[in-house]
Amino acid sequence: MALKHETPLLDELEKGAFPSFVKEIKRAAETAENPDFAQDLLGQLELSYKEKVTHWKHGGIVGVRGYGAGVIGRYSDVPDRFPGVAHFHTIRVNMPAGFFYTTEALKTICDIWDKYGSGLTNMHGSTGDIILLGTKTENLEAAFAHLSSRGWDLGGSGSAVRTPSCCVGPARCEWACYDTLEATYQTTMRFQDELHRPMFPYKFKFKFAGCPVDCIASIARADMSVIGTWKGNIQINQDEVRNYASSGLDIQKEVVDLCPTECMTWDGNELKINDEDCNRCMHCLARMPKALKPGQERGATILLGSKAPIVTGALMSWVIVPFMKMEPPYEEFFELVERIWEFWDEHGKNRERIGELIERMGFPVFLREVGLEPHPAMVKEPRRDPFYFWTEEDIEK
Amino acid sequence: MAEELPERQTDIGPPHYNKFLPPVIKDNYGKWAYHEELGPGLMVHVSETGAKVWTVRVASPRLLSTASIRDICEIADKHCGGYVRWTTRNNIEFMVDDESKVEPLMNELKDKGYMIGGIGRRISNVVHTQGWVHCHSAATDASGLVKAVMDELHEYFHSKELPNKVRLAVACCVNMCGAVHCSDIAMVGVHKTPPRIEHDKVKNLCEIPSTVASCPTSAISPDPAKKSVKIKLEKCMYCGNCYSVCPAMPIADPKNDGVAIVVGGKVSNLRKPPMFSKLAVPWLPNNPPRWPEVVDAIKRILDAYIAGARKYERVGEWIERIGWEKFFKVTGLEFKLQHIDDFTFARETWRMQATFKWTD
Numbered sequence: 001m002a003l004k005h006e007t008p009l010l011d012e013l014e015k016g017a018f019p020s021f022v023k024e025i026k027r028a029a030e031t032a033e034n035p036d037f038a039q040d041l042l043g044q045l046e047l048s049y050k051e052k053v054t055h056w057k058h059g060g061i062v063g064v065r066g067y068g069a070g071v072i073g074r075y076s077d078v079p080d081r082f083p084g085v086a087h088f089h090t091i092r093v094n095m096p097a098g099f100f101y102t103t104e105a106l107k108t109i110c111d112i113w114d115k116y117g118s119g120l121t122n123m124h125g126s127t128g129d130i131i132l133l134g135t136k137t138e139n140l141e142a143a144f145a146h147l148s149s150r151g152w153d154l155g156g157s158g159s160a161v162r163t164p165s166c167c168v169g170p171a172r173c174e175w176a177c178y179d180t181l182e183a184t185y186q187t188t189m190r191f192q193d194e195l196h197r198p199m200f201p202y203k204f205k206f207k208f209a210g211c212p213v214d215c216i217a218s219i220a221r222a223d224m225s226v227i228g229t230w231k232g233n234i235q236i237n238q239d240e241v242r243n244y245a246s247s248g249l250d251i252q253k254e255v256v257d258l259c260p261t262e263c264m265t266w267d268g269n270e271l272k273i274n275d276e277d278c279n280r281c282m283h284c285l286a287r288m289p290k291a292l293k294p295g296q297e298r299g300a301t302i303l304l305g306s307k308a309p310i311v312t313g314a315l316m317s318w319v320i321v322p323f324m325k326m327e328p329p330y331e332e333f334f335e336l337v338e339r340i341w342e343f344w345d346e347h348g349k350n351r352e353r354i355g356e357l358i359e360r361m362g363f364p365v366f367l368r369e370v371g372l373e374p375h376p377a378m379v380k381e382p383r384r385d386p387f388y389f390w391t392e393e394d395i396e397k
Numbered sequence: 398m399a400e401e402l403p404e405r406q407t408d409i410g411p412p413h414y415n416k417f418l419p420p421v422i423k424d425n426y427g428k429w430a431y432h433e434e435l436g437p438g439l440m441v442h443v444s445e446t447g448a449k450v451w452t453v454r455v456a457s458p459r460l461l462s463t464a465s466i467r468d469i470c471e472i473a474d475k476h477c478g479g480y481v482r483w484t485t486r487n488n489i490e491f492m493v494d495d496e497s498k499v500e501p502l503m504n505e506l507k508d509k510g511y512m513i514g515g516i517g518r519r520i521s522n523v524v525h526t527q528g529w530v531h532c533h534s535a536a537t538d539a540s541g542l543v544k545a546v547m548d549e550l551h552e553y554f555h556s557k558e559l560p561n562k563v564r565l566a567v568a569c570c571v572n573m574c575g576a577v578h579c580s581d582i583a584m585v586g587v588h589k590t591p592p593r594i595e596h597d598k599v600k601n602l603c604e605i606p607s608t609v610a611s612c613p614t615s616a617i618s619p620d621p622a623k624k625s626v627k628i629k630l631e632k633c634m635y636c637g638n639c640y641s642v643c644p645a646m647p648i649a650d651p652k653n654d655g656v657a658i659v660v661g662g663k664v665s666n667l668r669k670p671p672m673f674s675k676l677a678v679p680w681l682p683n684n685p686p687r688w689p690e691v692v693d694a695i696k697r698i699l700d701a702y703i704a705g706a707r708k709y710e711r712v713g714e715w716i717e718r719i720g721w722e723k724f725f726k727v728t729g730l731e732f733k734l735q736h737i738d739d740f741t742f743a744r745e746t747w748r749m750q751a752t753f754k755w756t757d
Contacts, residue, residue: 012686013541016548019512021458021540028462048529048538049685052651056533058644066407074531090531094411099483101417103470110463119463123483126526126574133531142402149403151412167485170427171418172442172450179427181414192408212666216485219671220579220664258709260668283667290431308573311613311638313741316579316671350607
């Protein structure tokens with residue numbers, strides 16, 4: 001099908017070496033079953049490029065029956081000029097943990113989306129969902145019936161649990177200190193109601209990282225960041241250390257000298273690690289994956305609270321549980337989550353993330369109410385001021 | 398006649414990942430012993446059982462048509478037993494379980510124009526948001542910025558090495574749906590002017606208490622006479638949070654919306670703890686389709702990093718070592734009043750020491 005709109009500005013972005021999103025939209029405009037979406041998306045996007053402003057209106061509540069989440073309503077503010085995108089709603093489909101697919105499953109999703117949507121997707125959205133980009137209100141139920149009858153459910157949106165996601169974990173990584181895929185799957189299943197039916201003050205994101213390299217960016221992007229870690233000694237294969245040395249790795253300079261805790265020595269023959277001083281940063285393991293492995297007692301550090309700068313500044317998650325075994329059936333973990341949500345429900349204001357709430361109320365109040373023991377791993381340093389609180393039990397009467 | 402629909406199901410959750418794991422992954426799940434990087438877009442993981450899986454990584458624009466997904470499937474069907482995966486940064490990964498299958502796979506990917514790379518001390522795919530393609534609050538486009546920047550930097554994806562990996566990200570507004578606040582070099586769409594109040598619409602579209610409460614600087618208060626709200630303009634820092642709550646307070650301003658560049662963030666714990674990104678350039682114009690001012694500034698920062706960083710230093714580690722005052726000197730970026738923090742964490746960022754480098 002010929003293109004409906006002239007797009008001289010967008011055409012510029014078909015050139016150049018890196019893969020082009022404009023080519024993708026044009027491909028859908030030329031070949032999709034419902035080409036009007038992509039055709040008019042090109043027209044409207046060209047207008048945005050010309051005028052330097054978005055032409056999407058503020059959301060709008062649309063969804064599928066029984067769910068309050070999973071569909072993002074989107075309407076054009078110039079529907080008369082671009083009727084194909086008058087409605088251009090997004091469906092978030094909960095991706096499989098680890099982002100592995102069979103081509104058969106992918107093709108099924110493509111078939112459904114060709115029939116009921118624009119034929120455009122994001123693989124994947126920022127949180128991890130499969131994003132089906134652009135359809136009309138009247139197509140939502142049909143798309144959902146086809147997706148769900150083939151085993152696909154929607155992801156989270158709004159003030160709900162957002163679709164949990166994880167790194168590649170034990171599926172293809174030697175550093176995974178717990179099973180991030182299973183933890184993601186079980187957490188998603190446990191909190192289906194909280195995911196589909198927004199009932200919180202604001203969004204709540206889980207991300208599961210297998211080790212402190214944090215390939216899922218959990219410490220920056222999840223309200224609850226579960227980061228794999230270990231206790232005990234890093235496992236060393238001295239022969240392999242020597243092999244790295246003989247194949248050109250300068251172990252003193254590139255490994256030992258960069259250790260943040262200065263807990264290693266190398267005499268040209270043997271690598272020694274004082275594990276008591278190691279903080280498990282992963283640099284040495286990353287340089288010599290064949291020679292060094294995490295210790296054998298494995299689990300995760302639980303951190304809480306990260307978010308982007310809206311509204312009072314960006315937060316990274318901080319430690320609330322130094323070490324937890326992350327093993328099925330994950331009851332200890334789920335119980336902790338539920339206690340945290342109770343605290344949030346009790347005190348949280350509208351659109352207040354858990355991290356902001358704890359900042360407002362105080363970390364000690366949070367620990368007391370949620371029932372977590374203070375631990376030096378929770379802080380970088382103790383407070384600088386003398387303005388702390390005592391409770392009734394601390395006072396002699 | 399209405400179409401007959403299959404029976405819908407709810408609360409079934411995602412399919413179990415186990416259904417989608419290639420046999421070599423399933424058989425060696427949790428048994429991986431080590432991996433080696435064999436090239437810019439090729440690595441091998443070796444299991445304790447001796448089994449190996451080779452992974453070829455390619456770039457993606459993230460926005461994919463179903464036609465392109467079918468192309469990807471065709472390659473995966475031909476070479477990878479019908480399995481494929483995506484990374485957390487939207488790269489596509491093709492996996493094979495035998496060394497003999499690597500070359501034919503890579504040849505086909507090259508022949509079909511896929512960009513192989515993104516592994517190791519390089520630039521991987523850029524995490525980004527929707528921008529003008531799909532977002533109502535976008536102050537800039539995201540896909541276009543990514544394309545413009547990566548067309549300049551693509552060599553660092555598919556061939557050239559850097560001191561360490563450099564994670565790029567784009568967020569089209571300060572909501573930062575991408576991981577902009579903890580990326581090595583990132584772009585974020587920003588406003589420079591306060592929202593405009595459409596008084597006639599406020600009463601129908603907005604809840605006044607939640608609109609007032611949405612403002613982080615308490616610039617918004619009720620205006621009972623107009624059944625609307627008013628803004629103390631000097632208090633507004635243009636975050637747009639009110640617009641998220643109240644559609645009658647549009648903040649987009651084509652002449653003044655633009656792009657800020659933040660640098661030095663990371664999420665990994667390697668060597669130094671995770672770091673927040675900090676402001677390098679407060680504002681550059683939205684100049685689609687190629688954003689030359691933004692691309693130029695990004696290149697300047699990257700070139701200075703390449704010239705100055707030690708092996709394995711991430712951008713933030715390099716800047717911490719040389720000092721931010723030196724960063725502005727070596728990049729030639731102008732230090733402005735806007736660089737000095739006056740928000741939540743401001744006090745922590747002022748220099749409470751007499752030691753610094755002369756850069757004049």
